[in-house]
Amino acid sequence: MALVVPVILGSVRHERNGARAARYVVKALEARGHEAPLVDPAALALPLLDRMYKEYPAGEAPEVLESLAATYRRADAFVIVSAEYNHSIPPALSxxxxxxxxxxxxxxxxxxxxxxxxxxxxxxxxQLRAMLGELGMPSIPSLLPIPEVHKxxxxxxxxxxxxLDTSAGRFFDELTWYAEALRARRSHGTPY
Known part of the structure; x- marks a missing residue:
């Protein structure tokens, strides 16, 4: 069954190699029949965080946040595409x-x-594993690292x-398994 899997790109740098990886992920998910909207902070021009989406009165959040919230509510899973900045995640991703x-x-x-x-x-x-768990979207056990991304x-x-296709195939098989399992459980309700 088709899944909705937003692909969140973590870089806003000029001529960023992460766009290559994000395009690859989107194409790979779509080839499996899934919907994979790209969330590109450079294209969205997200403001620096002052208030979270939930902190705006209903209907008063900036349109870019309203649109992302609607996409995220439909999501069955997320893929985060991240570079490494100083042994941690890029500030734009955070x-x-x-x-x-x-x-x-x-x-x-x-x-x-x-x-x-x-x-x-x-x-x-x-670093990202800890953050994603805290956000309520724990990461699957496998990673898809892409060294020398430009090559x-x-x-x-x-x-x-x-x-790359072999490694990605296993990665997406695992993500699909977790996404389908959690979607089935969400349909019966969540602990809160």
Whole structure:
């Protein structure tokens, strides 16, 4: 059954390689029949966090937040695409995620991390695991690290390395399993 899986890109940098990874993820999810809206903080021009979406009076949140909230409420899972900045996550990603809370609850997340080097952003993924759990969308056990992202994906997100589709296939199989399981449980209600 089709899932709704927003893909949250964590970088706003000029000529960012993360866009390659995000495009790859969106295409891979869509090829499986899922809806994968891209959440790009550069395109959305999200404000720096002053008030969370839930802190605005009903109907008074900026339109960009209202639109994201509607997308997130439909979501069955999330994929976070993150670089590594100073052994942690990019500030734009933290800002993007922190605007919401309840909209994430009881939905799994998958972490796709990348870097220009050989570690594939895994140090950021470790920081991100703690944050995602606190937000109510715990990450699945597997990661999809993409080292040397500029050599692994072309600018349109097409894979340049044969290992990537194999690793991604297992990753998306696992994410789908968790998303379907939690969707089934949400249909019977949640603890609160």
């Amino acid at each position: 800002n993007t995620l922190d605007h919401f809370l309840e909209e994430y609850f009881w939905r799994p997340s998958g972490i796709v991390c990348y870097s220009a080097g050989r570690y594939g952003g895994v140090r950021a993924a470790m 692994a994906l072309d600018p349109d997100g097409a894979p340049l390395q044969p290992w």
